[in-house]
Amino acid sequence: MTRYKVAVHITPRRGILDPQGKTVADALHTLGFGGVRDVHVGRHIIVELDASDRAAAERSTREMCEKLLANPVIEDFEIASVDGTSGGAA
């Protein structure tokens, strides 16, 4: 088993009103970032887990997203990165 650190991005599904994103975009405009077209505020989750290999770590995290970490009615998720570390459990 190797210990992996898997990062997941969860964002509001496009087309669903995202008042937080809009508020942040408005604030950025106020600060002079005129080029900002859109902002989406979501969650960044880091899961540390032991798995036999990289693919298994990713597969397992994907299943976690489908079951709990994201709500498919309103959110999209993507696995942003999978990092193996040497501190794996025996």
Added chain:
Amino acid sequence: MKFGIVTFPGSNCDYDAYHAVIDQLGEEAVYLWHKEHDLKHCDVIVLPGGFSYGDHLRAGAIARFSPVMQDVIAFAKRGGPVIAICNGFQIACEAGLLPGALLRNASLKFVCELVQLRVESSETLFTNRYERGAVLRIPIAHGDGRYTADDDTLDKLEGEGQVVFRYVGGPGDADEWWSPNGAMRAIAGIVNDAGNVLGMMPHPERAVDALLGSADGLGIFESVLARVAA
């Protein structure tokens, strides 16, 4: 008739529901602890309001997997009546007992006020003691009450008479829809396809005594009593 009121860590309307059933409806009620796998032969289950598991991740997302919920889901699938209020509504959506989801209020602010709800269907298990079109005064208190679903789901809910309550009486025309939380089509409450699960953001259990401002919510409990006891 016996009501089972589920208590999760963070539930805070369980006692209000208990009071509504015991003192105002005059029926039996018991609490069901979230770690139990026993619905104690209840006839109706109430998923009360609150902030189960601190609303961590998403409101209702963790509670949905608690032990008692597996029994509540099985009970609902057998046709057992479930009244899911506020956080209970969020849990029921997360559990797939009801379509859609409840998102952060469009204002990004917690709203706590007495609102007006129009009864959109008086045919349901939970609204048969109301007249269709009646306007009820019932409080809301939530930060994540923006009902959201895709257009097909919304059209179906409307077409099948599953939209039970809608917010009305906003700052403009009294009859106009108005969402205090940005809910799509001003939806405040719905029932599932089979009609045995009611989800609503407003708190009928807090509107069961005229002395405290309104008794308009009692009709929901009376409706289910009339139908289930019959």
